[in-house]
Amino acid sequence: MRFSKATNYALHTMLMLVDASTVKPVGVQQLAESQGVSPTYLSKILTRLVKAGMIESVSGVNGGYRLSRTKDDITFLDIIHAIEGTASLFECDFVHGTECSIQAVMKEAEEKMERHLQQTKLADLAQKQTQV
Amino acid sequence: MRFSKATNYALHTMLMLVDASTVKPVGVQQLAESQGVSPTYLSKILTRLVKAGMIESVSGVNGGYRLSRTKDDITFLDIIHAIEGTASLFECDFVHGTECSIQAVMKEAEEKMERHLQQTKLADLAQKQTQV
């Protein structure tokens, strides 16, 4: 069980957009090049962030992507959920008499992780590092 | 990103072994049947728990698996690590100037989850439910 590389691309891209202008969009070409990934593939990933309402895209010349919310709003969990989905990490499909107590423990553990990812905002990291 | 079904099999099997005798081993046939999985496959999974020192196997007639430690010792994390490995859930392989601050956040989140899984022992659940 690992987070996908797509999630890594999404997180790094979002961090760049937080540090970039909220007016002038950044082209996927530039975003992709700095991460060593193909523009078409990154675009496919970013489209999911657009649909999640985190960023917006501008077509045409000088187009690209930019934040659509204030940067303080966006949490790690938002981004991860947009890419990986919101399904539980652990799903017991056995038919128990009662609820599966193992699943209950796993769910609690997952919630501990998610709580931390929800508390951490992108803005907490912005400008803290040389990106990618 | 999901926990594998193998992890689910391992957790349920361990819970059964905790509730079973520590002297008379339980055959994989029985363990497999109650979970609706093939004995050879489950055996392959359980062998990893044997190598991790959690359970021991007995060959031959009336053989099977039984706990090798006291049941209070074994945590969820022990079992999960034995099956899924101990690698980080998130690995940023970009070459940043400094350490990747995104990875740092992800690692903290993962540690929150692992802490909970390490604090929860199998014994906490034993006899609490009708198994599988």
Place this chain on the structure above:
DNA sequence: CAATTACAGAGTTAATATATCTATAATATC
């Protein structure tokens, strides 16, 4: 209109999960 950019859908390749099959080794019981 022409150039540039994002979007959508199909298809490809590689890796991983989820098994299955067969043969071998160990043990208890007769």
Place this chain on the structure above:
DNA sequence: GATATTATAGATATATTAACTCTGTAATTG
């Protein structure tokens, strides 16, 4: 000691998912 029973190992098979690539379309700017 022979036989039945059980775990183990290794090779192989199948399905699912990840990680892309390719091609064409739509939108926007100048």
